[in-house]
Amino acid sequence: MxxxxxxxxxxxxxxxxxxxxxxxxxxAEHLYLKNKFWNTLVEIERDHRTAYRIVIDADEAVAEMNLKIQDIKDYIFAQDEQRKEARKQHRSKKGSHTKAFDEKMKELKGQVRELSPQAKELRQKVRDQAKEALGQLEQQRKEAVKKAYQDSGLWWSNYNDVIDRYNTARVRAMKTGTELKFHRFDxxxxxxxxxxxxxxxxxxxxxxxxxxxxxxxxxxxxxxxxxxxxxxxxxxxxxxxxxxxxxxxxxxxxxxxxxxxxxxxxxxxxxxxxxxxxxxxxxxxxxxxxxxxxxxxxxxxxxxxxxxxAAPIVHTHPEKFCGIKLGWKAVKGGLRVATIFDGESKPSHIVMPQVIVDKLIYVEGLRARIDTMTNENYEWLLKQVNEEAPKSLAEVFESLKRAKHPHPAKFAKMVGTWSNFEGYLPDVFEKADLRQKMCRRLSLEHQNLRDKMLRRREDFYRCRAKEITEEFGVIVLDKMDLRWMATREKANGEPTELHPKARHTRNLAAISVLREWIVKQSAKTGAQINTLNIASSTICHKCGSKVKAGSGIVRSCLSCGTSWDKDENAAINLWRAISQVANLK
Ligand SMILES: [Zn+2]
Structure with a gap:
C-alpha cells in the first residue's frame, strides 16, 4: 500500500x-553579549573574506583584470567629480554642461559590465585550482566561530540563535556581494x-x-x-x-x-x-x-x-481563474493597486482606502517636519554657542559643526552634555532643551504612527489577498520585475523614466507587499499562482495589435479604435492567456 x-x-x-x-x-547583559558575539562573528567573516580574496587575487590573470576594472572605476569616479563641479558652476543639475560627462560615464559603465562576466570566469577558475588552500581557510573560519561561541559567555540557545542568523546573513552577503555589518548595541x-x-x-x-x-x-x-x-x-x-x-x-x-x-x-x-x-x-x-x-x-x-x-490542500474552486494586474493609480476613494478579471463580470479593482493613503502621507509629512526642525535647530545652535564654552561641550559642538547631515540624536547629545554645565548660558540652554524635547515628541509620534500605518496597510493587503485566493483556484500575475521598478537606473546607466511623483505614489502603494500576500495566502487556500511573462500591457485585448507605450491610464488602440483602461486591458490579457491553455485541456 x-x-x-x-x-x-x-x-x-x-x-x-x-x-x-x-x-x-x-x-540586559545577555542581550549585550549576544550583540557582542554577533560583532565578533562579523569580524571573523571579514578576516575570512580578506584572506579568501588574497588567495584569489594571487592569480596573475585575476589581478590584472581587477586592476583593469579598478582603473575604469577610478576614471568614472573622476568624471563624476568633474560633473559635480560643472553642476556647481552652472547651478543646474542637467544641461549641456553635463552632457559630455554623462555620455562618457555611460560608456565606461558599459565597459565594466562587459568585463564582469570575464572576471567572474577567471575567479571561478582560480577557485577550482586553489581548492585546498580555500578549504583550509574554511576550516580556520569554522574553528574561529567555534572558539568565539565558547568564549561568548552565552547559553547554548542564545549563541545558536546568533550563529543561525550569521549563517543566513553570510550566504546572502556572498550572493549579493555585500559585507556583513557590525551592530551598534542600543x-x-x-x-x-x-x-x-x-x-x-x-x-x-x-x-x-x-x-x-x-x-x-x-x-x-x-x-x-x-x-x-x-x-x-x-x-x-x-x-x-x-x-x-x-x-x-x-x-x-x-x-x-x-x-x-x-x-x-x-x-x-x-x-x-x-x-x-x-x-x-x-x-x-x-x-x-x-x-x-x-x-x-x-x-x-x-x-x-x-x-x-495537515493534509495537502485542495482548492475549493479549482475551475475558477482570474488575471490580476498590479499597479498604482490614484482614483476616487483611494489608491487603486490591483485590477482583477475573471472572464465573467466586468474587471474589478482593489482600492486602498483614502484614509490609509492620507495617513501615510501625513507620516511622510512628519518626517519632513522633523528634518526641517533639525536643520533649524542646528542653524540656531551654531549661532548661540561662543568661544567661552567649557572644553567637553566645545568638543561636542565641534563634531556637530563637522557633521554632514544634521541629526536629531546629535542635537540631543549636545543638549545632554550641556546639562552638565549649569552655569554656561542657562537661558540659551533652556531654549535648546525645549527645542530638543519638541523634536523628540515629533519623532516618537512619527515612529509610532508609521509602525501603525504600515501594519494597517499590510492588514488590508492580507485580507484582500485572502479573499482573492479563496475565490479563485488559479491566479495569473504579470511577471513584472519589482526589483527593476525600484532601481533608479536602467541596465545601460540611464535613469528610469519614473517621475518623482509616480515614485512617491508607488511607495505609498507598496504593491510588492500585496503580491507577497497573494503568494502567502495561496499557499493556505491551495490556489495556484502563475506568473506570465507576456506583453500584457502593450497588446490590445480587442484586436490583438500592438499598442505604443504611452502615459495615462486610458489608452486608445490605433488599429480598432477602442479605448480602454490600461490595467483592465492587461488583466484581460493575463486571464485570456491562461484561459486558452485551460480550454485546450
Ligand atoms: Zn485594438
Whole structure:
C-alpha cells in the first residue's frame, strides 16, 4: 500500500508583551553579549573574506583584470567629480554642461559590465585550482566561530540563535556581494527558546517545562500584574475581546552555576494577552521574545513557531481563474493597486482606502517636519554657542559643526552634555532643551504612527489577498520585475523614466507587499499562482495589435479604435492567456 507522505505546515503566531515583571541587569547583559558575539562573528567573516580574496587575487590573470576594472572605476569616479563641479558652476543639475560627462560615464559603465562576466570566469577558475588552500581557510573560519561561541559567555540557545542568523546573513552577503555589518548595541535584541523535540500547546500551558510556559490568569489578576489599573471589561459575549486570554509567559533566558556550583536557571516573566488562541493541534518548535527600542522606550513581543500536520490542500474552486494586474493609480476613494478579471463580470479593482493613503502621507509629512526642525535647530545652535564654552561641550559642538547631515540624536547629545554645565548660558540652554524635547515628541509620534500605518496597510493587503485566493483556484500575475521598478537606473546607466511623483505614489502603494500576500495566502487556500511573462500591457485585448507605450491610464488602440483602461486591458490579457491553455485541456 502506498504511504501518503505526511504534510507539515508552519504556523506562526505573534503576540505583544508587556514590560517583563522581573527584568534585571543580568538580562540586559545577555542581550549585550549576544550583540557582542554577533560583532565578533562579523569580524571573523571579514578576516575570512580578506584572506579568501588574497588567495584569489594571487592569480596573475585575476589581478590584472581587477586592476583593469579598478582603473575604469577610478576614471568614472573622476568624471563624476568633474560633473559635480560643472553642476556647481552652472547651478543646474542637467544641461549641456553635463552632457559630455554623462555620455562618457555611460560608456565606461558599459565597459565594466562587459568585463564582469570575464572576471567572474577567471575567479571561478582560480577557485577550482586553489581548492585546498580555500578549504583550509574554511576550516580556520569554522574553528574561529567555534572558539568565539565558547568564549561568548552565552547559553547554548542564545549563541545558536546568533550563529543561525550569521549563517543566513553570510550566504546572502556572498550572493549579493555585500559585507556583513557590525551592530551598534542600543538595548534591542531578543531571546530564542528552541524546544528540542517540540512541545504541545497543552504542555506549554501545563507549566511542566522550564524552557517555556504560559500560566493563564483571569482578568482581575492580570490587571494587578500590570500595575493594578483594572480597565473596564470589554469582554461582552460575542465581542472581539471575548475570546481573549490573559496569562503570564515565562521563558528561560539562560542557565549557569551559582557560587556553590549549583545549577541555576534564569526565568523571565511577561504579562501576555492572547488576542487569538494558540493552535491547539500544533507542535511548538521555537519561540522568540524580542525587545525593540522605539525612541526612548522598549517594545516587546513574542513569536511562536509551530508545525502542524495537515493534509495537502485542495482548492475549493479549482475551475475558477482570474488575471490580476498590479499597479498604482490614484482614483476616487483611494489608491487603486490591483485590477482583477475573471472572464465573467466586468474587471474589478482593489482600492486602498483614502484614509490609509492620507495617513501615510501625513507620516511622510512628519518626517519632513522633523528634518526641517533639525536643520533649524542646528542653524540656531551654531549661532548661540561662543568661544567661552567649557572644553567637553566645545568638543561636542565641534563634531556637530563637522557633521554632514544634521541629526536629531546629535542635537540631543549636545543638549545632554550641556546639562552638565549649569552655569554656561542657562537661558540659551533652556531654549535648546525645549527645542530638543519638541523634536523628540515629533519623532516618537512619527515612529509610532508609521509602525501603525504600515501594519494597517499590510492588514488590508492580507485580507484582500485572502479573499482573492479563496475565490479563485488559479491566479495569473504579470511577471513584472519589482526589483527593476525600484532601481533608479536602467541596465545601460540611464535613469528610469519614473517621475518623482509616480515614485512617491508607488511607495505609498507598496504593491510588492500585496503580491507577497497573494503568494502567502495561496499557499493556505491551495490556489495556484502563475506568473506570465507576456506583453500584457502593450497588446490590445480587442484586436490583438500592438499598442505604443504611452502615459495615462486610458489608452486608445490605433488599429480598432477602442479605448480602454490600461490595467483592465492587461488583466484581460493575463486571464485570456491562461484561459486558452485551460480550454485546450
Ligand atoms: Zn485594438
Amino acid at each position: 502506498a504511504r501518503i507522505d505526511e504534510f507539515k505546515r508552519f504556523v506562526i503566531r505573534q503576540y505583544g508583551l508587556l514590560e517583563p515583571l522581573n527584568w534585571d541587569q543580568d538580562c 538595548g534591542s535584541g531578543g531571546f530564542r527558546c528552541q524546544i528540542q523535540g517540540g512541545m504541545t500547546v497543552e504542555e506549554l500551558l501545563s507549566g511542566r517545562y522550564n524552557i517555556a510556559q504560559i500560566r493563564m490568569v483571569d482578568q482581575g489578576c492580570f490587571a494587578e500584574l500590570r500595575g493594578g489599573l483594572e480597565r473596564k471589561s470589554k469582554q461582552s459575549y460575542g465581542s472581539r475581546n471575548y475570546k481573549r486570554g490573559y496569562g503570564v509567559l515565562s521563558i528561560t533566558v539562560y542557565t549557569d552555576k551559582d557560587e556553590g556550583g549549583k545549577h541555576r536557571r534564569r526565568m523571565l516573566d511577561f504579562a501576555i494577552i492572547l488576542h487569538r488562541p494558540l493552535p491547539v493541534e500544533a507542535t511548538l518548535k521555537e519561540l522568540r521574545v524580542v525587545r525593540k527600542r522605539i525612541g526612548t522606550d522598549f517594545r516587546w513581543d513574542v513569536t511562536f513557531t509551530f508545525t502542524e500536520k
